[in-house]
Amino acid sequence: MAAGLSATQTGPGDSTAGAAPVRRGNFPAAGILLLGLVVPLGLLTAWTVAALLGHLPEQILPPPWIVLDTLLDGIQDGSLLSSTMTSLERVAEGFAAGAAVGLVFGTAVGLSKTLREFVDPLFLALSQVPTLGWMPIVILIVGIDEGLKIIVIGWSAFIPVVLNTSQGVRDVPEAYVELGRVLSFSRWSKLTMIVLPSAVPSIFTGLREGLANGWQTLVAVELIASFEGLGYLMAYGRQLFQLELVLSAMIVVGLIGLVIHGLLTLAENRLQRWRPETSR
Amino acid sequence: MTGPVAISEQGRGQSHALEIADVSKRFSVAGRRVQALSHIRLAVDDGEFVSIVGASGCGKSTLLRLVLGLDTDYDGDIRVDGHRVERPGLDRSIVFQEHRLLPWLNVEANVAAALRQSGLGAAERGELVRDHLHLVGLDQFAKAYPAQLSGGMAQRVAIARALVTKPRFLLLDEPLGALDALTRLRLQDELQRIVRHEGTTAVLVTHDVDEAVYLGDRIVIMHPHPGRIATILPVTDAVSRDRSDPNFIRLRDEVLSWLGVSRTGIDADAELARRSA
Numbered sequence: 001m002a003a004g005l006s007a008t009q010t011g012p013g014d015s016t017a018g019a020a021p022v023r024r025g026n027f028p029a030a031g032i033l034l035l036g037l038v039v040p041l042g043l044l045t046a047w048t049v050a051a052l053l054g055h056l057p058e059q060i061l062p063p064p065w066i067v068l069d070t071l072l073d074g075i076q077d078g079s080l081l082s083s084t085m086t087s088l089e090r091v092a093e094g095f096a097a098g099a100a101v102g103l104v105f106g107t108a109v110g111l112s113k114t115l116r117e118f119v120d121p122l123f124l125a126l127s128q129v130p131t132l133g134w135m136p137i138v139i140l141i142v143g144i145d146e147g148l149k150i151i152v153i154g155w156s157a158f159i160p161v162v163l164n165t166s167q168g169v170r171d172v173p174e175a176y177v178e179l180g181r182v183l184s185f186s187r188w189s190k191l192t193m194i195v196l197p198s199a200v201p202s203i204f205t206g207l208r209e210g211l212a213n214g215w216q217t218l219v220a221v222e223l224i225a226s227f228e229g230l231g232y233l234m235a236y237g238r239q240l241f242q243l244e245l246v247l248s249a250m251i252v253v254g255l256i257g258l259v260i261h262g263l264l265t266l267a268e269n270r271l272q273r274w275r276p277e278t279s280r
Numbered sequence: 281m282t283g284p285v286a287i288s289e290q291g292r293g294q295s296h297a298l299e300i301a302d303v304s305k306r307f308s309v310a311g312r313r314v315q316a317l318s319h320i321r322l323a324v325d326d327g328e329f330v331s332i333v334g335a336s337g338c339g340k341s342t343l344l345r346l347v348l349g350l351d352t353d354y355d356g357d358i359r360v361d362g363h364r365v366e367r368p369g370l371d372r373s374i375v376f377q378e379h380r381l382l383p384w385l386n387v388e389a390n391v392a393a394a395l396r397q398s399g400l401g402a403a404e405r406g407e408l409v410r411d412h413l414h415l416v417g418l419d420q421f422a423k424a425y426p427a428q429l430s431g432g433m434a435q436r437v438a439i440a441r442a443l444v445t446k447p448r449f450l451l452l453d454e455p456l457g458a459l460d461a462l463t464r465l466r467l468q469d470e471l472q473r474i475v476r477h478e479g480t481t482a483v484l485v486t487h488d489v490d491e492a493v494y495l496g497d498r499i500v501i502m503h504p505h506p507g508r509i510a511t512i513l514p515v516t517d518a519v520s521r522d523r524s525d526p527n528f529i530r531l532r533d534e535v536l537s538w539l540g541v542s543r544t545g546i547d548a549d550a551e552l553a554r555r556s557a
Contacts, residue, residue, distance in 0.1 A: 179380050181350060182368050184397045193393060197384040274384045274425040 062244040071248040084252055087218055087229040094153025095214040102161030110169025131156040131217050144225035156217040157210035168202025169195055204268040295362035296323040297481055303356035315506035316342045329482045331496030333489055339507025340485040344451050348372055373442035375455040379434040381426040388422040391441045412440040432463035443478055452484040468494055489535050501538045510538055
């Protein structure tokens with residue numbers, strides 16, 4: 001009797017205890033992905049239906065199957081692929097340079113009040129100028145070759161990385177700084193054991209913003225001064241009024257952005273394994 | 281043969297292990313000057329366990345910060361073996377009220393962090409870390425992160441981190457103040473065992489009078505506004521380390537009355553008589 005009672009009591013308890021980790025571990029990831037697909041799929045359906053019913057003139061918004069055709073053609077004849085590689089390379093180089101310099105500069109500015117007082121006003125003013133505003137001057141100095149793209153993309157990634165890194169470095173809890181003093185930490189130990197780990201969330205916010213900026217700038221700079229790349233493809237498609245070309249380039253840019261964003265989140269979570277799972 | 285001579289010399293020696301000589305400290309708070317510490321004089325000998333009790337605001341934590349060398353802007357002198365304290369050093373360790381473990385390092389790495397500037401080799405460090413995790417009973421949790429530990433466990437890690445450098449002085453700033461009552465009692469025993477085992481000289485700041493009496497060889501009672509030493513009571517051997525011993529209770533009540541806490545309506549001796557009946 002007592003055994004039976006305890007068995008019925010532990011039975012449901014066990015099953016819920018067993019179910020909880022499953023829900024937590026697998027369901028949300030898949031669930032969020034599915035939920036995230038609801039709106040795009042809805043829009044796609046509306047677009048398809050509208051196109052089928054002839055509500056959308058083809059010149060304004062080509063039907064999805066034509067966009068898909070263009071996309072597949074571009075992959076097959078290699079033109080889309082080579083444009084993508086060109087653009088990826090530009091963003092990778094510009095972002096890597098901008099983010100690397102931004103991390104070092106942001107850390108230095110965050111650590112040193114003197115340096116901050118020196119550069120803050122100028123930097124804040126410069127960062128207000130849209131990247132495109134710089135282009136005429138940069139073109140005059142370096143021309144319109146690869147250097148231009150890398151500099152402009154790098155600069156647009158640099159700004160958010162610097163701002164967020166220096167903020168993160170300044171926001172290191174005073175208690176940890178004091179601990180570093182008590183343990184007689186060297187500057188290097190303080191930086192690697194306390195300051196940078198504590199600034200990881202801010203740094204990643206900066207990197208994400210920098211990367212998004214980099215992509216936007218890429219498209220802008222390729223619209224103006226390039227004969228290849230995804231941005232060029234968009235400009236070209238617009239001029240020829242081939243909106244399916246524009247749309248397929250947009251899809252590629254969006255998908256690559258999603259993948260890179262996911263990789264950054266993965267890297268951040270890996271660096272922050274110590275956080276309790278619920279707060280991730 | 282030379283042992284007793286050495287000991288008696290040390291006992292009589294003019295420089296104490298730690299000497300706080302006429303220390304005063306003023307803060308500027310919102311434009312007003314506040315006297316945090318006034319003419320503190322205290323000498324601590326090797327191997328001693330000194331408890332400092334007082335109401336909040338009596339400057340007892342400030343005093344520990346000065347001994348640590350975190351703040352050198354004060355009047356008077358704080359000397360270790362006759363040398364003025366100029367900066368923090370690995371000879372003085374502290375356990376704060378909050379554990380202050382670095383959340384991104386696991387238990388092992390947190391303890392090892394204290395050895396970064398020690399100049400020891402990796403093998404030696406690893407052994408010290410293992411020994412001290414064993415000392416606080418956390419061998420099994422070497423790879424756990426602070427977020428996975430209970431408050432009491434985290435504070436044990438903090439104690440291990442403070443002792444792993446084999447410091448001359450262990451400074452304890454209300455180390456058990458944030459823990460629940462049961463954990464606190466358990467850790468008091470453990471602290472006593474560990475400090476004896478390591479032979480460290482300890483200065484404990486607390487507002488828990490029981491804790492001060494239980495752990496201290498001497499009890500320094502401080503009064504606030506300005507922070508000053510009211511008296512220093514020795515904890516004689518007659519007071520066994522038994523919280524319900526009459527001598528323990530008598531000393532505790534004496535400390536309480538120094539702190540201005542009157543035991544309304546109940547005479548201490550009557551209470552003792554009632555308890556033993």
